[in-house]
Amino acid sequence: MGKVRKKLYEVIFEADTRAGKFFDVTLLLIILLSVILVMLESVPGIRKDYHHILVLSEWIITGIFTIEYILRIVVVKKSWRYIFSFYGIIDFLSVLPSYLGLFAVAWQSLLVIRLFRMLRVFRILKLTRYTLAGRTLARAIWASREKISVFIFFVIILVIIIGTLIYLIEGEQSGFRSIPLSIYWAIVTLTTVGYGDISPATPVGQFLASIVMIMGYAIIAVPTGIVAAEMIRPVTPGNSQVCPNCLYDRHDDDAKYCKKCGARLNP
Numbered sequence: 001m002g003k004v005r006k007k008l009y010e011v012i013f014e015a016d017t018r019a020g021k022f023f024d025v026t027l028l029l030i031i032l033l034s035v036i037l038v039m040l041e042s043v044p045g046i047r048k049d050y051h052h053i054l055v056l057s058e059w060i061i062t063g064i065f066t067i068e069y070i071l072r073i074v075v076v077k078k079s080w081r082y083i084f085s086f087y088g089i090i091d092f093l094s095v096l097p098s099y100l101g102l103f104a105v106a107w108q109s110l111l112v113i114r115l116f117r118m119l120r121v122f123r124i125l126k127l128t129r130y131t132l133a134g135r136t137l138a139r140a141i142w143a144s145r146e147k148i149s150v151f152i153f154f155v156i157i158l159v160i161i162i163g164t165l166i167y168l169i170e171g172e173q174s175g176f177r178s179i180p181l182s183i184y185w186a187i188v189t190l191t192t193v194g195y196g197d198i199s200p201a202t203p204v205g206q207f208l209a210s211i212v213m214i215m216g217y218a219i220i221a222v223p224t225g226i227v228a229a230e231m232i233r234p235v236t237p238g239n240s241q242v243c244p245n246c247l248y249d250r251h252d253d254d255a256k257y258c259k260k261c262g263a264r265l266n267p
Contacts, residue, residue: 005074005075008071008074008075009075009076009244011023012068012071012072012075013072013075013076013242013244013247014242027068030061030064030065033057033061034058034061034065037054037057037058037061040054041054041058058098059098062095062098062099065091065094065095066095068091069091069092069094069095072088072091076244076247077244077245078245078246081245081246081247082247085247136231137227137231139230140227140228140230140231141227141230143230143233144223144226144227144229144230147226148223148226148227151222151223151226155190155219158186158190159183159186159187159190160183160186162183162186162189162190162208162212163179163180163182163183163184163185163186164179164182164183165208166182166185166186166200166205166208166209167179167182169200169202169204169205169208170182170200170201170202170205174198174200174201174202174205175198175199176198176200181198185198185199186212189209189212189213189216190212190213190215190216190219191216191219191220192213192216192217192220194213243258243260243261243263243265244263244265245258245261245263246258246260246261246263248260248261
């Protein structure tokens with residue numbers, strides 16, 4: 001990489017320098033501002049009175065994100081790795097809605113235009129790159145994926161059984177017209193949401209509903225405990241070095257070479 005290109009890489013992809021930290025904090029604030037603008041635009045009164053200001057602000061932010069996206073592609077050695085990475089896709093989607101909105105006018109579909117505009121709220125996904133807490137949580141969830149998957153599979157089996165039981169107990173006369181509808185009731189009750197659109201009328205059904213409600217508190221606690229256990233597990237200290245070859249960013253504090261592809265990290 002050239003000298004300028006290398007310097008840009010350190011600023012954009014790494015946060016262990018003053019310039020890198022400033023870059024990350026600035027982008028974080030711009031992302032939050034863009035999401036606030038999207039929410040304000042959904043308010044009819046604000047959209048009517050401040051339409052031009054909102055549009056101008058949105059295009060300024062879109063321009064900043066576009067420049068950021070192009071610079072990220074330019075400074076990495078293998079641009080396709082970044083383009084098709086998770087964050088590369090998120091960065092692309094964060095600028096796409098504004099440009100698609102220009103072409104949506106030709107389709108004469110206000111619903112499509114509104115959809116593209118609302119998609120800009122997904123820029124908030126970019127925050128995970130700039131917050132240590134977000135990366136820690138994501139890492140804990142990923143480490144817990146097998147346990148959580150088994151837990152979700154167990155819950156699915158449980159609600160099918162409960163839904164079938166309540167259908168047999170209550171029947172169509174109490175509003176449980178089918179097993180799928182009864183499973184919906186089981187999910188609503190087990191998660192302690194309780195919409196109340198359908199409810200058991202017989203003593204046996206009410207007893208079953210009481211048991212399911214109590215089980216709901218335990219059901220909610222299980223995934224929380226799994227993720228919390230991973231979050232408090234000691235983690236080997238790392239640095240903010242991002243491999244210029246494969247973009248891997250989970251290196252040891254004293255790492256000089258990428259543990260994934262073996263490329264030399266920037267000093």
